[in-house]
Amino acid sequence: MRRTLFIVATASALLLTGCGKPASIESVDSLVQNPDRLKALRAQCKADHAKVGNAQCNAVAEATRQRFMRSTPSPYANDPVAPAPPRAAP
Secondary structure: OHHHHHHHHHHHHHHHHHOOOOOOOOOHHHHHHOHHHHHHHHHHHHHOHHHHOHHHHHHHHHHHHHHHOOOOOOOOOOOOOOOOOOOOOO
């Protein structure tokens, strides 16, 4: 009985040692404000999604979406668009 209790206690201790604190992720708001960090994390998620983690890659995707679909005007909104060249007559 003691031996079984010792084995169970040892196994429980080993399992709890393996359960670490989950890695903190960067928030969507902080990534929206820091485009260089967002770009770096996007590359890391593309290279090794499992290593970076699903939660962090989801935050990166949401920050990318928010930057793309922001309500403020695009910095390219005032750039002139060149007209299409005239088509050749058949």
